[in-house]
Amino acid sequence: VRRPGPGRGDDRGAPVIAAQALQAATEELVSSVVLPQVAQWDRDDVLPAAVLERIVELGIPGAMVPAQYGGAGRTVAELVPVWRVLSQGWISITGAVNPTGLATALLVRNGTERQRERWLPRLASGELLASFSITEPGAGSDIKRLRTTATRPADGGPGWVLDGEKRWVAGGVSSAVVFVMVRAQGSDRPSCLVLPADGRGEGAWTVDELDKIGYRGVESAAYRFAGHVAPGAELLGGDEAGLGAGARQMLGALDVGRVNVACRGLGIMDRALAVALGEARGREVGSGALGSHTHVQLRIGELRSRVMAVEALIARAAAAVDARADDAGEVAIAAKLAASEGAVWAVDQAARLAASRSYTADAELARLRRDAPQTQIGEGANDALLIALGRAGIAAGA
Numbered sequence: 001v002r003r004p005g006p007g008r009g010d011d012r013g014a015p016v017i018a019a020q021a022l023q024a025a026t027e028e029l030v031s032s033v034v035l036p037q038v039a040q041w042d043r044d045d046v047l048p049a050a051v052l053e054r055i056v057e058l059g060i061p062g063a064m065v066p067a068q069y070g071g072a073g074r075t076v077a078e079l080v081p082v083w084r085v086l087s088q089g090w091i092s093i094t095g096a097v098n099p100t101g102l103a104t105a106l107l108v109r110n111g112t113e114r115q116r117e118r119w120l121p122r123l124a125s126g127e128l129l130a131s132f133s134i135t136e137p138g139a140g141s142d143i144k145r146l147r148t149t150a151t152r153p154a155d156g157g158p159g160w161v162l163d164g165e166k167r168w169v170a171g172g173v174s175s176a177v178v179f180v181m182v183r184a185q186g187s188d189r190p191s192c193l194v195l196p197a198d199g200r201g202e203g204a205w206t207v208d209e210l211d212k213i214g215y216r217g218v219e220s221a222a223y224r225f226a227g228h229v230a231p232g233a234e235l236l237g238g239d240e241a242g243l244g245a246g247a248r249q250m251l252g253a254l255d256v257g258r259v260n261v262a263c264r265g266l267g268i269m270d271r272a273l274a275v276a277l278g279e280a281r282g283r284e285v286g287s288g289a290l291g292s293h294t295h296v297q298l299r300i301g302e303l304r305s306r307v308m309a310v311e312a313l314i315a316r317a318a319a320a321v322d323a324r325a326d327d328a329g330e331v332a333i334a335a336k337l338a339a340s341e342g343a344v345w346a347v348d349q350a351a352r353l354a355a356s357r358s359y360t361a362d363a364e365l366a367r368l369r370r371d372a373p374q375t376q377i378g379e380g381a382n383d384a385l386l387i388a389l390g391r392a393g394i395a396a397g398a
């Protein structure tokens with residue numbers, strides 16, 4: 001994902017598009033630009049800069065930045081239909097905007113006033129995009145195994161010195177700032193470091209891009225820090241409040257990200273259903289249209305009912321996240337689980353109807369088959385989330 005050129009600057013108070021107009025513009029973009037070209041972009045592994053620029057122009061990445069910092073102050077519930085439609089086009093677009101939403105939640109919930117002033121206006125305008133980095137080669141769901149460290153510079157200068165490795169940093173080749181989980185000097189518990197991208201790609205902070213089977217067009221970076229000196233880096237929330245608070249801060253922000261991932265799953269389910277309906281109506285087999293056969297009606301009935309169920313659960317999760325309700329984390333996990341498992345299942349169901357027509361390299365279902373598992377992994381491996389949900393239920397006597 002390439003960052004759009006120098007942006008519109010600190011344009012606080014810029015007119016905000018009404019939610020309905022944003023929805024209509026997103027639908028137009030997806031139907032007239034994304035869907036006709038996505039097979040080619042997927043093949044080329046590129047999310048074109050012009051598409052990202054349009055997304056930025058619509059204010060989608062920094063949409064949740066509050067008005068006082070120049071943003072539209074949109075709620076998660078308002079963004080759900082936008083993320084869903086983007087995902088009907090390509091989940092890579094929904095994924096590309098997600099880290100900036102996570103960064104917004106992190107700053108709004110945990111940042112110092114100076115940190116909010118430093119970053120939020122430029123995230124709102126789209127001048128800057130952010131990345132969010134927890135995962136390491138040896139640490140995914142299990143953050144106890146986190147190894148990356150941040151120590152104070154030996155010369156007593158400002159900032160932090162980083163050592164370690166990170167994996168799967170979405171947008172992490174060109175983002176302007178990375179919210180990175182580290183073990184910071186002074187605490188055994190993880191902290192969240194706000195790390196400007198200065199010096200990335202040079203000797204002490206090297207970057208590789210991971211090649212992926214799906215979710216293409218999104219930069220997935222692997223970082224290696226070898227004594228990277230970052231004078232501009234600081235702990236989210238400040239030296240005192242931020243030290244050792246990274247797990248609470250970063251895992252907390254994942255409720256927003258899990259709703260985003262759930263919308264990716266739902267968008268895939270929508271498209272699988274659309275393909276299944278096309279087959280049911282357009283294909284003649286046996287005694288008549290494919291859709292005149294009971295087994296096809298059953299499959300489509302089940303697809304429709306699961307789409308409706310996931311849609312309802314995502315709406316519940318978004319409302320809980322917006323209200324900062326006690327159960328927001330769990331409902332967001334449940335929505336992400338239902339939608340991602342639903343996406344993998346729905347593609348398989350549709351492919352049973354499309355059969356060989358799902359198997360050419362350019363077939364939409366072929367891409368969806370490669371894209372859907374990303375939603376089972378991103379923002380937490382589903383098995384790990386199921387265990388967490390189960391444990392919490394048992395502990396609470398649910």
Ligand SMILES: Cc1cc2nc3c(=O)[nH]c(=O)nc-3n(C[C@H](O)[C@H](O)[C@H](O)COP(=O)(O)OP(=O)(O)OC[C@H]3O[C@@H](n4cnc5c(N)ncnc54)[C@H](O)[C@@H]3O)c2cc1C
Pocket residue numbers: 099132133134135138139140141142167168169170212215220374377378379380381382383384385
């Ligand atoms: C396309 C893509 C984009 C991504 N983007 C980002 C990103 O932007 N930022 C980021 O930080 N990460 C990102 N990730 C990483 C993703 O969040 C992790 O892959 C995910 O959290 C799972 O971690 P893992 O792959 O290490 O699997 P693991 O956590 O190792 O899971 C593997 C298995 O181990 C089990 N397991 C895990 N912990 C335990 C335990 N304590 N006890 C018993 N069993 C356990 C799990 O249930 C699972 O079955 C991305 C991943 C992908 C594929």
